[in-house]
Amino acid sequence: MNEQKKGGFFSIGLVKGILGYVVGMVVGLALVTVLRMILGLPATTPWDPQAKTFFFVEGAWVAGALLGTIFFILSVGVASDWFKWMRGVETPSHPQDAFEHGAKRYLSASFDHKVIGVQYGFTSLVVFMLAGFFALIFRTELAAPGMQYLNLDQYNTMFTLHGIVMIVAILLGVGAISNYLVPLMIGANDMAFPRLNAFAFWINVPAAVTLLSSILLGGLETGWTGYPPLSQTSPSLGMSMFFWGVYFAGMSSILGSLNVITTTIRMRAKGMGYFRMPILVWTALATAMIGLTATQLIGLSFQMVSFERLFGMTFFHLEGNPILFQHLFWFYSHPAVYVFVLVGLGTISELLPVFARKPLFGYKWVALSAFGIALVGFLVWAHHMFTSGMESYLRVPFMYSTLLVAVPTGIKFFSWVGTLWGGKLSFETPSLFVLGAISIFLLGGLSGPPNGTVSTDLHLQDTYWIVGHFHATMFGGFVFPFFAALYYWFPKVSGRMYNEKLGKLHFFLMLPAFYVQSLGQMQVGLLGMRRRIADYDPALAPDIQLTQLLITIAAFVIGLSVLIAVVNFVVSAARGKVAVANPWRSRSPEFMLPSPIPVHNYGDHPFEVIGEPYDYGLAGSAYVSIDPERAPKREEPPAVSATAPAATD
Amino acid sequence: MDEKKKQAYGIGNAILIVLLALTIGEFLLGNFADVWSIVWAPLIAIAVLKAFFVVRDFMHVRRLWTGDEEEHA
Amino acid sequence: MSSVTTTLNEYRRREGTNRLGLWLFLISDTFVFAGMFVARFYLLGSGTRPEVSQELGLAITTLLLISSYFMYTAETAMAFGDTRKYYRSLMVTIALGTLFLIGVVAVEWPLAHYDGSVPTSIFFLMTGFHAFHVLTGIFFLVIVYRNSKKGLYTAERHWPVEAAAVYWHFVDVVWIFFYPALYLIGGVAG
Incomplete structure (x- = not known):
């Protein structure tokens, strides 16, 4: 080093x-x-x-x-x-001091969980914008009937990459939140395995390179699901790159999850029983349990197709069975949906009491509902396969287990409404994003049961209705909460405040644009527009042409709003107002530390949990006690040159 | 100390004998019981039993719960 | 900073964390093998199996089980400070593991006539994944052996020995399920 x-x-x-x-x-x-x-x-x-x-x-x-x-x-x-x-050589257990300082440390290996968290977040945003860019390319193609400027191969490549690269972006975003916050919230100075943590982040970079190289090696034609037999017979080398890129991204997910679970179980501060952990830690734990186990199955299924292509093995074609692939694939890819949203939902539960100045309603139920969702999530995968030709007796049991997911999810909604009820809300940017997330996730949730019910799903399968449904789930469960988290913890990470006006502009552009896009997708879907086609039936044009145009415009507005957010983050990190240690009057322990947080978090002065986490507005209550000797001394405003990511430009 | 040591090695010997006996049972069952349709059930049951012994005695799964206090010797 | 200066209590705590991490990894790995196990029955049912040599199957299975026994003995010997017995047992484990690997890759694979059909694909997939794990296990054991010779482990502090042992037994457990699935259940097609 x-x-x-x-x-x-x-x-x-x-x-x-x-x-x-x-x-x-x-x-x-x-x-x-x-x-x-x-x-x-x-x-x-x-x-x-x-x-x-x-x-x-x-x-x-x-x-x-x-x-x-x-x-x-x-x-x-x-x-x-x-x-x-x-070789039998000992190394220091937490050698943070051996690494780069300043902005450059974000571009090199570091074992500090906060640096790794920022690396995850930054990479997530980059990959997110890339995937959004792919969407804009093929969305423009769809704005009018007939083929405009893409050929069919390019169209297939673009929507496939939009899907899979978005998924990688979301996994990275989840990694950002859990890596940065879990150790801070439970009072640990780092993750349990700092080297593994760094490895799990860095493996994403070659994974992304491999995945994206498929554009140059013949493109992709299957959609992000990579179903055989098409993915097996496709002559494109891009298919193989796709499989191995996703495989390594999945490896990151597995190892990151392992780290989160071990950290949460072994490294909690004194007095922090499981039912005194912040909700975000609960959801990160539930997420990690899915990520640790289920991810192996998508890895296996993708490897099996790759072996079919490379060694001429037979699993899914000829006397093999393509349904097997779908079982293996969805055994991961359905629970993966909860990997995407659970941390987001945890963020909502985490921020809502802060901005409503009220205790979180039904803490225990919310904590357990995360596990409820994760467990039930393992038993619902075949609802993606109602029309696949699988054994028909499997349909009804999977329908019921699918509808069962509504119960733990409903608990979360009741808790949010109960928390908001009679609260003294304030409307800073993170607060707006949380409220927006709740409204959108409601749309995503309510559009779910029609797909989960066999009789209606037979009509909705593979239409744009489904596209509208899962975009609502992803925006409500991940994108909006993720931006809420970015704005909320931005002062903690960079030591500076973001620009509130630009933050609000971002929100008020993104929310209506999202609704136009998602409701529009649902509408054209119900009218008969199929997903994954580059052009649609001319007979449909009078009904859906206007909506298609509106969706495309909305997509560009969303793109613009994200661009505003990124500019806001970059500029504010360099030139923003210096932030106070606790701008939101949060009770969470990480806000008791100065901003930006020192390298070894709590150092030799760990805090002790002495109360409930969400007793906002109750006089005289406290969540954690930080050594009084140390806390005031470190409240001083951070040095200007400290460690803001873009401070050195 | 010596007593404990003997006991520990003894567990190894006992488990080995059980594992080998079960394997031979499996082999005979798989090769000479001429009922393909149901023979999978006892075979899987034997495998579960073998795995149970290895996980409990060879892998010391209990250390996951007691590891922090336990001294190995 | 280094573990030489840590107290035994700290070492135990760290060891507990490492142990949990290792077991979580094994749980995760179990899902890969379980996926293959399920795929084998999904595609072939319980009525057919790949065409394999019964005698060889029994032989390599026995080898692997005995290697697990020697691994257990080695770890126990380390915990009781029985150094000579430790080295001897570890050596035997490595040797038996290598024999198993040769048995599968160098003897069984050429015999199995890979032709890309479903049964042979399943057979090569499952034995291939398992053999890869055996190979990494052998690497792990060799590293532990070399580091023991450097005097890095004591009766109180030998987490790497335990880790290698647990991993080795895990590979054994996988084979305990793969052996009946590939060799015993069902008759040869045709």
């Missing part, structure tokens, strides 16, 4: 990693090609992007991506301590 201190462009972890990826790719390509030459197999194909052959055979490209990923991890430096341990 010492050589990193010298500085210079090539000392940046990200740059070293990318170089490593390129080297690994070349080695992988060469290795397989030479091996095939030795074995007397056809080693190369013509370079012909039209026919989707790219000089090297598919196995060589896959080997390149795998070795590229490994080389990336080796060169970025997150694994070096593990190699020392293998």
Whole structure:
């Protein structure tokens, strides 16, 4: 790690990693090609992007991506301590001081959970905008009937990438929230396994590179679900890149989850029983339990298709069975929906009492409802398959288990309404986003039962209604709460305040645009517009053409609003007003620390839990006690140059 | 100390014998019981039993609960 | 900073955290193997199985079980400070593990005639994943062996030995389920 201190462009972890990826790719390509030459197999194909052959055979490209990923991890430096341990060399347990300081530390390996949290959040925003950009491309195509400027292949690639890259962005966003906040909220100085934490973040970068390289290697045609037999017969090499990119993103999810669970179980502060943890920690824990277990199944199913393509195995085509893939795939991908939304719902429950100045209504029920959702979520996967031709006797049980999800979700809604009731609400940007999230998640929730009920789903399956439904769920369960969290904890992370006017502008652009987009999608869906098609039946045009145009305009407005938010964050981090330690009068322990938070969080002065977490407005109540010697001393405003991400430009 | 040590090694020996006996039982059942349609049930049951012994005695799953206080010797 | 200076209490705490992490990893890994196990019955049912050598199956299964026994003995010997017995048992474990790997990859695989059909695909998928885990387990054991020779572990502080042992037994448990699934349940098709 010492050589990193010298500085210079090539000392940046990200740059070293990318170089490593390129080297690994070349080695992988060469290795397989030479091996095939030795074995007397056809080693190369013509370079012909039209026919989707790219000089090297598919196995060589896959080997390149795998070795590229490994080389990336080796060169970025997150694994070096593990190699020392293998040789029997001891390393310091929390060596934060050995890493870069200032803005540059966000671009290099660090074991500090706060740096990793910011890295997750930043990457999430970048990937999120990229996925949104893909959406704008194919949304513009749909604005009018007929094909405008994309061909069918490009259209397929764009909507597939929009879906899967969004999912990666959401997983990264969830990682940002749980990595940054869980240790702070439970009073730990770091995660249980800091090196694993860094590894779990950095593996996402080569995963994203691999995933995106599919654009150049023939594109994708299956949609984000990658169903065989199409994903198996597709001649495009992009399919293989898609499978392995997602596989490594999933590995990040698994290892991150492992870390969150261990941290929560083993590292809580004195007095913090499970029923005194903040709700956000509960939801992060429930999320991690899904991520730890179910994610393996999507990894397995994608590997099996990849083996079909590479080694000619048979699982899902010919005498195999494509329904098996769907079972394996949805066993992850349905619970994954709860991975996406649970932390968001936890954020809502976390922020609502702060802005309503009232205790959270029904704390215990809300805490347990997160686990209720996670558990029931494991038993509902086949509701995605009502029309797939699976055994028909499975339909009704899965319908009932699906509708059962409404119970724990309803508990959350009752709690939110009960918390709002009679509260003294204030309307800062995070508060607005929380309220917006509740209204949108209600729409997402209410549009769910028609899809969960077999009889109606037979009509709704694969229409734009479904697209509208899950966009409402994702915006209400993740996007709005995520932005709420970003605005809410921004002063804590950067030490500076964001611009309130721009924040409100973001909200008031995004909310109506979202409603136009999602309700519009539901409408065209009910009128017969199918999802995943580049062009629609001309007979439909009189009914849906206007709505399609409106959806497209709304999509651009959403894009604009996100751009405003990002500009707000970047500029405020550099030049914003210096923030006070606790701008929201929160009771949460992380707000008892100065902003930005010092490297070792609570250091040798851990707090003790002495009360309930959400007793806002009750006189004389306190949640945590921080060593009185230390707390006032550290309340001083942070130094200007401290560690704001963009402060050095 | 010596007593404990003997006992610990003894557990290993006992579990090995049980595992090998069950494996031979499995092998015979799988190869010579000529009823393909139902033989999976006892075979899976035997596998569960074997796994139970390994997880309990070889992997010391109990240490997950008692690990912080326990001394190994 | 380093564990040399930590108290035994701190070491135990850290060990408990590591242990939980390891078990969570194993639970996660179980889902991969369970997925393959389910896929095998989904595609082949309980009436058919891949075409394999029964004698070889019994032999390698026995080898792996015995290796687990020696792993247990090695860990116990370490906990009681029985150094010579520890090294001997660990060596035998590594040797048996390697024999198992050779039995599967070098003997069984060529015999199984890979032809891309469903039964052989299932067979190679499941044995391949398992063999990969055996291989990593052997690496793990060799590293632990080398570090023991450097005198890094004592009767009180030997978490890496325990971790390697638990991982090795886990690989054994997986095989306990894969053996009947691949070798015993069902008759050979055709």
